[in-house]
Amino acid sequence: MAVNDIGGADISNLPHSLEAEQSVLGAVLLDPDCLAEIAPILKPSHFYLAQHRAIYEKMLLLFQFGKPVDFVTVLEELKNDGVYDENSGKAYLLQLGQLVPSVKNVRRYAEIVREKYDIRSLILVSRETIEDASDGSAKANDLLDAAQSRITDIREGRDTRGLRRISDVIAADFYDRLQMLNSPEADQYAGIPTGIGGIDAVLDGLHPTDLILLAARPGIGKTSLATNFATHAGAKLHKNVCFFTLEMSAEQLVGRMVSSVAGVDYEKIRKGRSLDTSDWAKIGQAADYLSHANIFIDDSSGVTVNEMRSKLIRQQNVDLVIIDYLGLLRSGRHIDNRVQEVSEITRSLKIMAKDLMVPVLALSQLSRESDKRSNHVPQLSDLRDSGSIEQDADIVMFLYREAYYKDGDEEKPADPNSAKCIIAKNRHGKTDTIPLYWQGQYTRFSSQESRREE
Numbered sequence: 001m002a003v004n005d006i007g008g009a010d011i012s013n014l015p016h017s018l019e020a021e022q023s024v025l026g027a028v029l030l031d032p033d034c035l036a037e038i039a040p041i042l043k044p045s046h047f048y049l050a051q052h053r054a055i056y057e058k059m060l061l062l063f064q065f066g067k068p069v070d071f072v073t074v075l076e077e078l079k080n081d082g083v084y085d086e087n088s089g090k091a092y093l094l095q096l097g098q099l100v101p102s103v104k105n106v107r108r109y110a111e112i113v114r115e116k117y118d119i120r121s122l123i124l125v126s127r128e129t130i131e132d133a134s135d136g137s138a139k140a141n142d143l144l145d146a147a148q149s150r151i152t153d154i155r156e157g158r159d160t161r162g163l164r165r166i167s168d169v170i171a172a173d174f175y176d177r178l179q180m181l182n183s184p185e186a187d188q189y190a191g192i193p194t195g196i197g198g199i200d201a202v203l204d205g206l207h208p209t210d211l212i213l214l215a216a217r218p219g220i221g222k223t224s225l226a227t228n229f230a231t232h233a234g235a236k237l238h239k240n241v242c243f244f245t246l247e248m249s250a251e252q253l254v255g256r257m258v259s260s261v262a263g264v265d266y267e268k269i270r271k272g273r274s275l276d277t278s279d280w281a282k283i284g285q286a287a288d289y290l291s292h293a294n295i296f297i298d299d300s301s302g303v304t305v306n307e308m309r310s311k312l313i314r315q316q317n318v319d320l321v322i323i324d325y326l327g328l329l330r331s332g333r334h335i336d337n338r339v340q341e342v343s344e345i346t347r348s349l350k351i352m353a354k355d356l357m358v359p360v361l362a363l364s365q366l367s368r369e370s371d372k373r374s375n376h377v378p379q380l381s382d383l384r385d386s387g388s389i390e391q392d393a394d395i396v397m398f399l400y401r402e403a404y405y406k407d408g409d410e411e412k413p414a415d416p417n418s419a420k421c422i423i424a425k426n427r428h429g430k431t432d433t434i435p436l437y438w439q440g441q442y443t444r445f446s447s448q449e450s451r452r453e454e
Contacts, residue, residue: 014048014119014123015120017048018048020110020112020113021048021113022096022099022100023100023106023109024056024109025096026097026099027100027103027105027109028056028059028069029097032063032068032070035069036063037106037110038110042056043168045117046117048113048117051092054083055074055083055096057168057171058074058078058081061077062074064171075093125147125150125151125154129147141307142306144310148310148313149309191204191207192239192359193233194228194232194233195228196228196421196434196445198434199397202423202429202431202434203423203429206229206320206361208357208359209359210394210427210428211350211360211394211395213396213397214361214364214397214398214399215364215366215378215383215398215399216365216366217371217378219404221419221443222324222363222399224444224445225399225421226322227253227260228260228444228445229322231257231261231293235293240294240296240318241293241294241318241320241321242298242312242315242320242321243297244299244300244303244321244322245297245298245299246299246323246328246329247324249299253297254297256443257286257295259442259444260442260443261290262282262283263282263442264283264442265442269283301328303330304329305349305352309352309356312358318356318358319358320361321358324363325362325363325364326342326363327364327365329345342389346392350392350394362393366378366383366398369381370382371405376405377398377420377422383396395423395426395427395428396424397422397423397424399421400420401419401420403416403417403418418436418438419435419436419437419445420433420434421434421436421445434447435447
C-alpha cells in the first residue's frame with residue numbers, strides 16, 4: 001500500500017491518532033449502522049493511514065448500495081482492489097473489531113480523526129504560504145487572499161488537495177446530493193429561482209459553482225433583470241445575496257429595486273419630484289419590504305476579483321453573487337492586453353464560484369457587431385473583449401428587445417414592451433428563448449405568462 005500522503009505531499013510525523021482511526025473502523029465492522037452517524041462528518045481522505053482510507057471508502061460504498069458491511073464483505077472488496085490479501089487482510093480487520101473501546105462513542109472517535117486531519121491540512125497550508133511568500137514574486141494582498149481562501153476551505157470542510165477515487169465521490173457526494181434533493185428540505189439544495197418561470201424551467205434556478213453570464217447592449221435592461229433576480233432571492237426567498245455594483249452607486253441601485261417592487265415610475269423616484277400620496281405609500285411599503293431582505297451591496301469602484309473573493313469569505317453564508325458589470329472588473333495585475341485580462345478575470349470568477357460553492361452572475365456588454373447586422377438578435381460571437389467569456393461561463397444569457405432597434409421611420413414592433421431572454425449556452429441542459437415583458441418605467445421584467453394573468 002502507498003505511504004501516508006495527501007495528494008503526494010509527505011505527511012510523515014504529522015498529528016494523527018491511529019487509535020481513533022482504528023476505533024472508527026472497528027466500530028463500523030461491529031455495528032454498520034454507525035455509518036449513518038459518522039458519514040456526514042468523515043470522509044476517506046480524513047484518515048492518516050492510506051490503508052484506513054481504503055477500508056473506510058469500501059465501507060461507505062457498500063453502505064450506499066445497501067449491501068451488508070461486515071468483515072467478509074469489506075475484505076472481499078479490498079482483495080478485489082489488491083489492497084489486502086486473504087491472510088493479512090482478515091487478521092487486521094479482526095484486530096480492528098477487537099480494539100474498539102465502545103461502539104457508542106464512535107462519533108467522538110470520528111471527530112478526533114477529523115480534527116487531526118484539519119490540523120494536518122493547516123500545517124500543509126502554512127507550508128505552502130511560506131513557500132509562496134519566500135518566492136518574492138507575489139504581492140502581499142495576493143498572498144493574504146490565497147492563505148485566507150485555503151484556511152476557509154479547511155474550516156468549511158472542503159478537501160484542499162489530492163485526487164479522489166470515483167467510488168469516494170459516489171459514496172460521499174453523489175448519493176448525498178440525490179438524497180437531499182429527495183428530502184423534505186429539498187428546496188434548500190436546489191438552484192435559486194430567478195422568479196421568472198420560463199427561465200427557471202430551463203435552468204432549474206441558479207446553481208452553486210456556476211458562472212452565469214447575462215449580456216446585452218447598453219440600455220437593454222441587464223441591471224434591471226439582475227436586480228429583479230436579487231430582489232426575488234433576497235427578499236422573497238431570504239437567500240443571502242451579495243451585489244457588487246461597479247457602475248452605479250448603492251443608492252441608485254436601491255432606487256431601481258424600490259421602483260420595481262413599489263410599481264412607482266423610476267424617473268419620479270430619481271428626480272424626487274411629482275410624487276403623490278399614493279406614490280409615497282407604495283415607496284414606504286417597498287422600502288420596508290426590502291429592508292428585511294438579505295441583500296448586501298458593495299459599490300466600490302475598481303474592485304479586483306481577489307478583493308471581491310476576500311469580502312465574500314468574510315461575509316460568510318453567501319447564496320448568490322451578482323456583479324455589475326464585467327467590463328469594470330480588474331484582475332489586480334498589470335496586463336496591457338485587455339483581452340488577456342478579461343480571460344484571467346473570467347477564469348478567476350469561475351474558480352471563485354466553484355471554491356465558494358455559490359452561483360456567480362456577471363453582467364457583460366455585447367460588442368457593436370449585433371448593431372451592424374440586419375438581424376440584431378445577439379449571438380455568442382458578440383461577447384465583448386474575449387472568447388474566454390463564452391468558454392468559462394456555464395450559462396450565457398442574452399437580453400434582447402426589438403423596440404431598442406426600432407426608431408425614426410422604422411416600423412414599430414407589435415408590442416414595444418416585448419423582450420426575450422435567450423439562453424445561448426447551458427452546460428447542464430438545453431438552450432431556449434424565453435419571452436419576457438419589459439416595464440421600463442418600473443425597471444423590471446416579468447414573464448409573459450404572469451403579464452397575461454394580470
